[in-house]
Amino acid sequence: xxxxRPETFDAIVVGSGAGGGFAAMGLAEAGMRVLLLExxxxxxxxxxxxxxxxxxxxxxxxxRDTEGPAGHDASLVLEDGASLDPRYAHLRSSSARDExxxxxxxxxxxxxxxFGLGGTTLHYQGEAHxxxxxxxxxxxxxxxxxxxxxxxxxxxxxxxxxEQVLGVAGDPANPFKPPRGPFPTPAHKLSxxxxxxxxxxxxxxxxxxxxSLALPTRSIDGRPPCQRSGGCAQGCIFSAKSxxxxxxxxxxxxxxxxxxLTESRVLTLEMGPDGKIDGIVYxxxxxxxxxxxxxxxxxxxxxxxxxxxLASRSASxxxxxxxxxxxxxxxxxxxxxAEITVRFDQRIDAYKGPPIDSRIWNFSRPAxxxxxxxxxxxxxxxxxxxxxxxxxxxxxxxxxxRAHKDAMRSHFGTLVTLFGIAEQEPRAGNRVTLADSKDxxxxxxxRVQSAHSQxxxxxxxxxxxxxxxxxxxxxxxxxxxxxxxxxVPAASHIGGTCRMGVDSRASVVSxxxxxxxxxxxxxxxxSVLPGQGAGDxxxxxxxxxxxxxxxxxxxxxxxxxx
Amino acid sequence: xxxxxxxRRAFLGSLLWFSLLWRRPNxxxxxxxxxxxxxxxxxEILEAVVDAIVPRDQDPGALDAGVPGRILAHLSTHPxxxxxxxxxxxxxxxxxxxxxxxSFRALDGQERxxxxxxxxxxxxxxxxxxxxxxxxxxxxxxxxxWGSAVGQGxxxxxxxxxxxxxxxxxxxxxxxxxx
Numbered sequence: 095x096x097x098x099r100p101e102t103f104d105a106i107v108v109g110s111g112a113g114g115g116f117a118a119m120g121l122a123e124a125g126m127r128v129l130l131l132e133x134x135x136x137x138x139x140x141x142x143x144x145x146x147x148x149x150x151x152x153x154x155x156x157x158r159d160t161e162g163p164a165g166h167d168a169s170l171v172l173e174d175g176a177s178l179d180p181r182y183a184h185l186r187s188s189s190a191r192d193e194x195x196x197x198x199x200x201x202x203x204x205x206x207x208x209f210g211l212g213g214t215t216l217h218y219q220g221e222a223h224x225x226x227x228x229x230x231x232x233x234x235x236x237x238x239x240x241x242x243x244x245x246x247x248x249x250x251x252x253x254x255x256x257e258q259v260l261g262v263a264g265d266p267a268n269p270f271k272p273p274r275g276p277f278p279t280p281a282h283k284l285s286x287x288x289x290x291x292x293x294x295x296x297x298x299x300x301x302x303x304x305x306s307l308a309l310p311t312r313s314i315d316g317r318p319p320c321q322r323s324g325g326c327a328q329g330c331i332f333s334a335k336s337x338x339x340x341x342x343x344x345x346x347x348x349x350x351x352x353x354x355l356t357e358s359r360v361l362t363l364e365m366g367p368d369g370k371i372d373g374i375v376y377x378x379x380x381x382x383x384x385x386x387x388x389x390x391x392x393x394x395x396x397x398x399x400x401x402x403x404l405a406s407r408s409a410s411x412x413x414x415x416x417x418x419x420x421x422x423x424x425x426x427x428x429x430x431x432a433e434i435t436v437r438f439d440q441r442i443d444a445y446k447g448p449p450i451d452s453r454i455w456n457f458s459r460p461a462x463x464x465x466x467x468x469x470x471x472x473x474x475x476x477x478x479x480x481x482x483x484x485x486x487x488x489x490x491x492x493x494x495x496r497a498h499k500d501a502m503r504s505h506f507g508t509l510v511t512l513f514g515i516a517e518q519e520p521r522a523g524n525r526v527t528l529a530d531s532k533d534x535x536x537x538x539x540x541r542v543q544s545a546h547s548q549x550x551x552x553x554x555x556x557x558x559x560x561x562x563x564x565x566x567x568x569x570x571x572x573x574x575x576x577x578x579x580x581x582v583p584a585a586s587h588i589g590g591t592c593r594m595g596v597d598s599r600a601s602v603v604s605x606x607x608x609x610x611x612x613x614x615x616x617x618x619x620x621s622v623l624p625g626q627g628a629g630d631x632x633x634x635x636x637x638x639x640x641x642x643x644x645x646x647x648x649x650x651x652x653x654x655x656x
Numbered sequence: 657x658x659x660x661x662x663x664r665r666a667f668l669g670s671l672l673w674f675s676l677l678w679r680r681p682n683x684x685x686x687x688x689x690x691x692x693x694x695x696x697x698x699x700e701i702l703e704a705v706v707d708a709i710v711p712r713d714q715d716p717g718a719l720d721a722g723v724p725g726r727i728l729a730h731l732s733t734h735p736x737x738x739x740x741x742x743x744x745x746x747x748x749x750x751x752x753x754x755x756x757x758x759s760f761r762a763l764d765g766q767e768r769x770x771x772x773x774x775x776x777x778x779x780x781x782x783x784x785x786x787x788x789x790x791x792x793x794x795x796x797x798x799x800x801x802w803g804s805a806v807g808q809g810x811x812x813x814x815x816x817x818x819x820x821x822x823x824x825x826x827x828x829x830x831x832x833x834x835x
Binding site: 146148151152283321324325483495496506 | 708711715794795798800801803804807810813818819821822824825826
């Protein structure tokens with residue numbers, strides 16, 4: 095039985111992460127009455143996050159046990175990926191090489207999701223990047239991917255507003271980025287580990303620059319500045335990291351015009367006879383509900399949004415909602431990642447400081463290494479690769495007994511991970527589809543298919559070469575491990591499954607995130623991204639686009655065009 | 657190059673396991689229990705195994721950190737894990753006796769390490785039990801030891817309860833000793 099709520103909202107926002115939270119803020123602050131639905135719960139940093147305790151490594155991560163036993167993702171079909179190109183076997187990850195040396199296909203795609211108010215910003219590392227100007231025109235400039243229907247110049251004011259809300263810390267003097275004004279808060283000083291790597295980068299003629307981070311260096315909105323705990327991924331116990339629950343959603347709640355319902359999972363979208371979304375059905379612990387609004391905005395991410403649209407099929411919409419183009423789920427982009435963990439002969443304590451406090455943008459423009467390859471950005475991290483506190487180090491070092499204990503004493507605090515992230519070429523064959531099997535709520539599981547193009551493999555190869563050069567130049571004495579997405583996929587930056595565009599036959603939504611098919615349906619998450627910003631992190635772009643979409647909705651609503 | 661066998665996925669697997677273990681922190685897990693799920697003989701072998709995985713040297717070992725008690729507390733509520741431990745401890749002691757010792761406990765540290773390291777390649781009838789046990793007990797002991805204040809102190813690690821405002825400075829000397 096479904097209980098239909100009596101009121102009609104101006105807008106329903108589904109999902110409270112980077113896109114949903116900012117869209118809800120934009121709508122509520124413009125006077126709209128908003129219902130925000132979030133599948134997970136609201137977290138209290140001083141109560142819920144493990145780093146409140148000295149033995150934090152022995153405690154479960156707050157975000158990993160929200161679905162299925164032991165955090166197992168019950169929403170995906172786990173199956174081997176595409177076959178591996180043997181010409182690039184040198185890209186194999188250490189773990190796969192040692193444990194699964196005969197693997198002929200990529201490991202199953204796994205989706206590191208976060209259910210909770212704030213979405214993935216609860217565990218992200220705070221990277222707040224404006225995409226470079228060239229990242230909006232990859233087809234015109236480099237013959238790669240597709241041009242965006244929005245330019246950097248058009249998005250810049252929304253980037254600026256998002257940065258203000260987040261209190262982004264950064265240095266405007268980045269020669270690889272478009273000119274800009276000061277950041278809301280000053281850049282973080284480089285960590286000691288990054289200072290060591292910067293010296294190596296300088297020898298190579300590269301510039302290791304302070305990262306731009308939603309980790310304010312000054313107090314914002316009564317929250318303390320970043321304490322450099324390195325604990326972003328476990329949940330910031332200081333409430334210093336500008337996750338969306340503490341920023342945009344808090345501002346939206348301050349208007350008094352938003353109802354936030356956590357632990358509420360949307361099951362389906364219902365189409366009305368007029369071709370608009372007529373209602374949405376969501377499930378709470380005490381039953382199923384139907385809510386109605388003039389506008390529905392989806393922001394559940396690059397897998398869940400197409401999953402929900404495809405699963406909401408009906409006799410009148412046999413291919414799912416908003417899918418006349420057949421492109422819902424297509425052009426999936428995963429994360430192209432190559433990383434090594436290196437050891438120094440001295441203690442550098444890279445686990446201290448913002449987790450990714452520095453970046454190298456020298457290679458952010460696409461190039462031709464024989465064939466075209468996308469741009470990429472290198473970075474330094476004390477926590478990537480699974481190394482953080484002593485326990486994680488101990489579990490990753492081999493052996494036992496005296497030798498292992500000696501290795502712990504000599505290795506702990508001397509390791510740092512160097513990595514590169516590139517843009518995956520968007521291709522129609524890479525996609526999210528529905529499986530026959532269903533989850534406990536009756537929604538078909540998602541199947542993710544993703545294979546590398548030659549362009550992708552060249553980018554992985556280039557990044558691995560560069561990070562090895564960087565480690566050597568910086569004086570590292572040993573490479574402990576390498577990991578690439580050649581054989582083990584990564585999902586920290588995914589997108590593209592409901593891409594935006596001008597042509598309704600070649601895209602799912604407009605430049606404002608509005609469905610080409612359903613006039614009161616909008617999307618504001620990573621699924622609308624036509625590209626991945628040449629290796630920069632997508633959160634700030636998702637937030638800027640969400641603000642732009644919200645503004646568009648308000649404008650159209652005031653003109654009574656919705 | 658150090659041949660690192662475990663990667664990110666192994667690490668995540670460990671986290672998942674600990675998610676199960678610590679989903680609801682239990683004060684009873686804090687220290688050794690007087691009555692445990694293993695008989696006295698098996699408990700003594702377990703203590704020898706724990707001591708072999710993180711031995712006492714110039715720094716405290718796993719016995720000093722109370723690791724056996726934490727394992728026993730876990731086994732008392734996890735019957736499947738208990739079966740793995742019981743079978744593995746039997747294999748360990750049998751291999752020790754086959755090498756001429758009266759028991760695993762009677763071996764010196766080097767021999768204990770050798771037998772533990774050989775578990776994955778033990779004779780066919782005990783390879784599976786030995787391999788499962790080795791993977792599990794190694795993970796348990798390393799996690800309980802290096803996740804504790806004792807282990808953290810050995811490598812000069814200070815948990816980030818108050819952040820690291822010294823993050824940009826060269827690390828100060830720690831009490832870590834070099835081999």
